[in-house]
Amino acid sequence: MKTYMLYLLGVIVFSNSCKKENDLMFDLELNPERLEVFGQDYISTPLYERDIAISPDGNQLIYTLGNYKQTNRSLVSIKKTGDKWGDKEILPFSGKFNDIEPFFTVDGTKLFFASNRPMDKDSTRSDYNIWYVEQENGKWNTPIPLDTLVNSPGDEFYPSVSSNGNLYFTATRTDGIGREDIYLSTFSKGKHNSPVPLDSTVNTRAYEFNAYISPDEDLLVFSSYGRLDGLGGGDLYYSRKDKTGKWGKAENLGEIVNSDKLDYCPFIDFPRNNFYFTSDRAKDPEDRIKTVPELTNEANKVLNGMGNIYRINMDKLNLNYKK
Numbered sequence: 001m002k003t004y005m006l007y008l009l010g011v012i013v014f015s016n017s018c019k020k021e022n023d024l025m026f027d028l029e030l031n032p033e034r035l036e037v038f039g040q041d042y043i044s045t046p047l048y049e050r051d052i053a054i055s056p057d058g059n060q061l062i063y064t065l066g067n068y069k070q071t072n073r074s075l076v077s078i079k080k081t082g083d084k085w086g087d088k089e090i091l092p093f094s095g096k097f098n099d100i101e102p103f104f105t106v107d108g109t110k111l112f113f114a115s116n117r118p119m120d121k122d123s124t125r126s127d128y129n130i131w132y133v134e135q136e137n138g139k140w141n142t143p144i145p146l147d148t149l150v151n152s153p154g155d156e157f158y159p160s161v162s163s164n165g166n167l168y169f170t171a172t173r174t175d176g177i178g179r180e181d182i183y184l185s186t187f188s189k190g191k192h193n194s195p196v197p198l199d200s201t202v203n204t205r206a207y208e209f210n211a212y213i214s215p216d217e218d219l220l221v222f223s224s225y226g227r228l229d230g231l232g233g234g235d236l237y238y239s240r241k242d243k244t245g246k247w248g249k250a251e252n253l254g255e256i257v258n259s260d261k262l263d264y265c266p267f268i269d270f271p272r273n274n275f276y277f278t279s280d281r282a283k284d285p286e287d288r289i290k291t292v293p294e295l296t297n298e299a300n301k302v303l304n305g306m307g308n309i310y311r312i313n314m315d316k317l318n319l320n321y322k323k
Contacts, residue, residue, distance in 0.1 A: 026085070028058050028272050031313040035257060037302065038276065043078075043088075044308035046300050050278040051158075051265045052309050053102040053111070058271060062091070062102040062111065068306060073098045075113060093133060093143050100128075101158045101265070106215050110134050112159035112167075119145050128155040130169060149194050150185050158210045158265070162217035167192055170209040177203040182211045182222055201247045202239050212266045219319070220247065223264040227252075232260030236277060238319055254318055261305070273314045280307050 026039045037044045038052070048066040055061070059080040065088075066073035075094040079086045091099075097117035104111055112132045118125050129151040133143040145151055150167065157170040165187030172180050175196075181203045183195040197203055202211075206226030213220055218241045225234035235258040239250040257263060257277060265278035282305030289295050302308060 028054065028269065028274070031273055031315075032311060033313060033316065035310055035312045038309040038311040040302055044302055046302055046304055046306060048307040049309050050307050051101045052267050052276050053104050054267070054269045055104050055108045056106060056271060057108060063309065064100045064102070073100050075099045075102055091140060093140055103159050103161060105161055106163045108135070111140075112161060114157050114159065115143070117143075119151060127153060128157055130156045130159045130167075146192060150192050160211055160213045162213050163215040164217065166213070166217060168211045168213045168220070169195070170211065171195070173197070178205045178208060180207040180209050182208050198247060201249045207234070210264045210266065212268060214268065215270065217241070221253075221266040221268065222250075223266070224250070231255065231258045233262040233280065234264055236263050236266055256316060256318075257310070257312065268314065274311055275314050275317055276309060276311050278307055279310055280305055
């Protein structure tokens with residue numbers, strides 16, 4: 001009887017632990033008035049999370065999950081069926097190479113991402129390039145790289161695509177303005193054209209990277225490091241197009257989202273009016289750490305500086321933008 005009771009207790013504990021994780025849901029429809037850690041203890045954990053993308057219908061989210069040093073990074077998906085979210089799963093094409101920075105097209109059928117998987121079966125290449133994969137009947141096909149007009153022997157990062165197919169991404173190239181720049185590759189006749197760097201209203205001699213483009217291609221949110229008005233390790237900026245189609249001078253989004261640590265990887269969930277981004281900010285212990293267990297506990301907290309995803313209501317930002 002004692003053995004049976006211990007077995008039953010173990011089953012109950014295991015079942016409750018599984019139920020707890022599966023029931024630990026998050027609501028995409030909420031519009032937090034203040035900045036919050038998104039999906040704390042479920043999506044944002046002591047590991048390294050970044051680069052969130054939410055499908056237009058709000059039934060799937062994908063983000064990058066990495067180990068502490070980001071030497072292994074995979075794309076993780078969570079799907080919603082009815083009113084319940086499922087378990088976290090590594091996408092079927094991810095997990096072998098470093099895959100990061102997912103971006104859904106406006107119809108939700110195609111996912112762009114950056115990866116260091118070999119281009120054209122060339123095993124000697126380990127640079128990051130931009131790939132896309134199509135979703136049919138709920139299943140993902142084989143990823144396809146963009147051609148060499150976009151993917152160079154150097155790194156290409158953070159793809160973002162407007163509704164007309166124009167592609168924005170990050171690269172360091174000889175025709176750039178600064179140490180890292182945001183490039184535009186227009187889309188016409190079924191293909192992406194030769195990329196050009198955005199002008200000095202966006203790119204500077206410093207670092208500009210991780211640009212999110214709105215579906216209507218009239219709002220650009222990106223990160224920059226090294227500007228005089230920066231608050232620390234890298235800030236989020238925005239630029240809007242004027243009536244002539246030119247980008248206005250970029251402005252800092254301010255302390256409502258920016259910290260003295262790296263703040264980057266912006267994403268706007270327009271259907272639900274929320275702004276998401278990644279931050280390496282941490283919460284320092286209030287008192288001196290006196291023991292090894294205390295140090296271990298601090299290292300294993302969500303706010304350990306490893307990178308988490310944050311969220312806030314779009315209306316709280318100084319964007320002066322209405323969709």
